Amino acid sequence: xxxxxxxxxxxxxxxxxxxxxxxxxxxxxxxxxxxxxxxxxxxxxxxxxxxxxxxxxxxxxxxxxxxxxxxxxxxxxxxxxxxxxxxxxxxxxxxxxxxxxxxxxxxxxxxxxxxxxxxxxxxxxxxxxxxxxxxxxxxxxxxxxxxxxxxxxxxxxxxxxxxxxxxxxxxxxxxxxxxxxxxxxxxxxxxxxxxxxxxxxxxxxxxxxxxxxxxxxxxxxxxxxxxxxxxxxxxxxxxxxxxxxxxxxxxxxxxxxxxxxxxxxxxxxxxxxxxxxxxxxxxxxxxxxxxxxxxxxxxxxxxxxxxxxxxxxxxxxxxxxxxxxxxxxxxxxxxxxxxxxxxxxxxxxxxxxxxxxxxxxxxxxxxxxxxxxxxxxxxxxxxxxxxxxxxxxxxxxxxxxxxxxxxxxxxxxxxxxxxxxxxxxxxxxxxxxxxxxxxxxx
Amino acid sequence: xxxxxxxxxxxxxxxxxxxxxxxxxxxxxxxxxxxxxxxxxxxxxxxxxxxxxxxxxxxxxxxxxxxxxxxxxxxxxxxxxxxxxxxxxxxxxxxxxxxxxxxxxxxxxxxxxxxxxxx
Numbered sequence: 001x002x003x004x005x006x007x008x009x010x011x012x013x014x015x016x017x018x019x020x021x022x023x024x025x026x027x028x029x030x031x032x033x034x035x036x037x038x039x040x041x042x043x044x045x046x047x048x049x050x051x052x053x054x055x056x057x058x059x060x061x062x063x064x065x066x067x068x069x070x071x072x073x074x075x076x077x078x079x080x081x082x083x084x085x086x087x088x089x090x091x092x093x094x095x096x097x098x099x100x101x102x103x104x105x106x107x108x109x110x111x112x113x114x115x116x117x118x119x120x121x122x123x124x125x126x127x128x129x130x131x132x133x134x135x136x137x138x139x140x141x142x143x144x145x146x147x148x149x150x151x152x153x154x155x156x157x158x159x160x161x162x163x164x165x166x167x168x169x170x171x172x173x174x175x176x177x178x179x180x181x182x183x184x185x186x187x188x189x190x191x192x193x194x195x196x197x198x199x200x201x202x203x204x205x206x207x208x209x210x211x212x213x214x215x216x217x218x219x220x221x222x223x224x225x226x227x228x229x230x231x232x233x234x235x236x237x238x239x240x241x242x243x244x245x246x247x248x249x250x251x252x253x254x255x256x257x258x259x260x261x262x263x264x265x266x267x268x269x270x271x272x273x274x275x276x277x278x279x280x281x282x283x284x285x286x287x288x289x290x291x292x293x294x295x296x297x298x299x300x301x302x303x304x305x306x307x308x309x310x311x312x313x314x315x316x317x318x319x320x321x322x323x324x325x326x327x328x329x330x331x332x333x334x335x336x337x338x339x340x341x342x343x344x345x346x347x348x349x350x351x352x353x354x355x356x357x358x359x360x361x362x363x364x365x366x367x368x369x370x371x372x373x374x375x376x377x378x379x380x381x382x383x384x385x386x387x388x389x390x391x392x393x394x395x396x397x398x399x400x401x402x403x404x405x406x407x408x409x410x411x412x413x414x415x416x417x418x419x420x421x422x423x424x425x426x427x428x429x430x431x432x433x434x435x436x437x438x439x440x441x442x
Numbered sequence: 443x444x445x446x447x448x449x450x451x452x453x454x455x456x457x458x459x460x461x462x463x464x465x466x467x468x469x470x471x472x473x474x475x476x477x478x479x480x481x482x483x484x485x486x487x488x489x490x491x492x493x494x495x496x497x498x499x500x501x502x503x504x505x506x507x508x509x510x511x512x513x514x515x516x517x518x519x520x521x522x523x524x525x526x527x528x529x530x531x532x533x534x535x536x537x538x539x540x541x542x543x544x545x546x547x548x549x550x551x552x553x554x555x556x557x558x559x560x561x
Contacts, residue, residue, distance in 0.1 A: 040513040054521040061525030065532045072536045075551065089470065096466045103504050104459045111451065162550075426504045430497045436466075437489040441473035 049420045053427050056394075060431050063390065067383045067438065078375045082440060084267045085380060086145050092440035095138050096432060099395075102131035103429045106402075106422045109410075113418050118410040121418070125402055125410070128425075132399045139392050143385075150369055151377065153385045159369060160377035164257035169240060171371040172260065176233045179368055232362065235348040236263055239341060255281065258373075263352060265372030266361045278353050285346045292339045299332045387435055394428045458503045465496050 040047055071079060082089055109124035150159030161168045240260045244253050255277045262269045306325050352359050363370050401421045408414045469492040472485055479485045502508045
């Protein structure tokens with residue numbers, strides 16, 4: 001500051017016995033002694049604002065520092081990339097430019113106010129307001145994108161799980177149960193019973209459910225959507241639960257759980273690993289189907305080999321024969337049921353393998369809100385919403401201040417106010433300048 | 443407040459804005475360019491460097507620091523020093539994070555990329 005024209009003078013007349021009569025110290029009488037308290041050569045408002053900004057710098061430094069520890073403290077390669085959490089980098093860049101532009105317009109408003117061009121100042125202030133609200137609007141749109149994918153700062157609304165384990169499996173099972181419950185309410189009871197009954201019958205016949213992947217893709221309506229839900233519930237979580245309970249090899253257990261997570265939400269998966277899992281799983285399923293079919297044939301042969309009950313034989317032998325026949329029939333029904341389940345699994349695996357890397361996942365396809373595996377997703381969401389949320393609150397506070405300035409004269413007397421608010425606004429801009437690469441680009 | 447109010451600084455502010463937008467695009471490009479840097483760390487450093495340059499431009503021109511007297515150092519240098527020291531002081535916690543991991547913490551941390559291949 002080269003001129004001393006606008007800062008508040010700290011001069012205060014010291015009370016003297018003549019001070020009541022001689023106010024003017026320059027009038028030749030040295031009765032009033034003016035003393036100056038040393039201060040910074042800026043207005044007190046500006047000084048206060050700068051001190052406030054100093055505390056804000058510390059506040060955001062602590063926040064960003066904590067974020068850096070959380071972000072870089074995770075094992076390498078496990079922090080969610082922007083596409084995994086539906087963060088669009090170009091939208092972040094656009095918002096950066098919107099905020100930068102609003103910084104220029106507020107500077108113009110200040111310059112215009114200094115030159116007593118209040119109308120121009122008002123116009124620039126309105127442009128700043130529009131840009132500021134635009135920034136918040138884009139932010140809100142980004143937030144809604146996260147929410148629609150089940151990305152929330154915390155449970156119970158957050159659907160993110162760290163890893164595919166039994167805890168995750170039970171969460172998926174519960175969500176499917178809720179979905180079936182909702183559909184039960186929506187559909188009439190008789191219709192739902194019919195679905196369940198047809199399931200049971202078709203499993204019993206060993207042909208698998210009557211619906212196939214091709215027809216549940218194409219068909220519409222309640223019945224088709226029920227069928228689809230029942231089929232996918234059985235082929236994903238139902239199947240996984242049974243298999244994980246029986247398989248002894250922990251690696252295979254993990255593969256099956258990872259496949260479940262991939263089928264629901266493939267974004268965070270490591271494709272080369274999943275590709276291997278899919279191949280091995282298909283192989284296992286095919287082997288089992290062949291073995292079950294062979295078992296079915298043997299049982300059928302054994303059943304055919306049992307001679308008809310001869311009325312001439314003694315009753316005890318006939319009873320034994322009948323018991324044996326029933327036992328084989330039961331076994332046959334069990335094998336047929338299992339075969340139906342394995343065939344369903346094979347169908348789903350084929351569908352997923354064909355889609356390959358482009359598999360969109362059940363959550364994106366049907367919006368069922370199933371729990372999803374996203375390593376560090378919860379930490380990401382907590383830090384993202386905290387940092388951007390606190391920044392957005394600062395933006396909102398700045399906008400409120402501008403709205404309060406708008407009805408004033410916006411001339412040279414208000415210019416220091418505009419300047420102070422503008423300094424705050426630029427600071428908010430600087431915070432975003434650092435948040436943008438840290439949150440969107442790293 | 444800056445003096446020389448009569449000087450029209452509009453072209454300067456517009457120029458600074460254009461540079462700021464260019465720098466934003468530059469960090470966007472650095473983040474997305476393939477094989478530009480061997481290490482992601484280098485990329486991060488470049489992006490933070492660009493952000494610092496942008497912040498410096500905003501402070502110098504939009505916040506009028508270029509024209510202010512030396513009080514600006516009194517208010518900003520101690521604050522910036524503490525802010526930077528705070529962030530830098532946290533870095534060893536990242537670098538040495540594995541040294542003091544308990545089994546519980548390790549078991550409950552997010553998994554590294556799966557590389558298990560077995561039937």
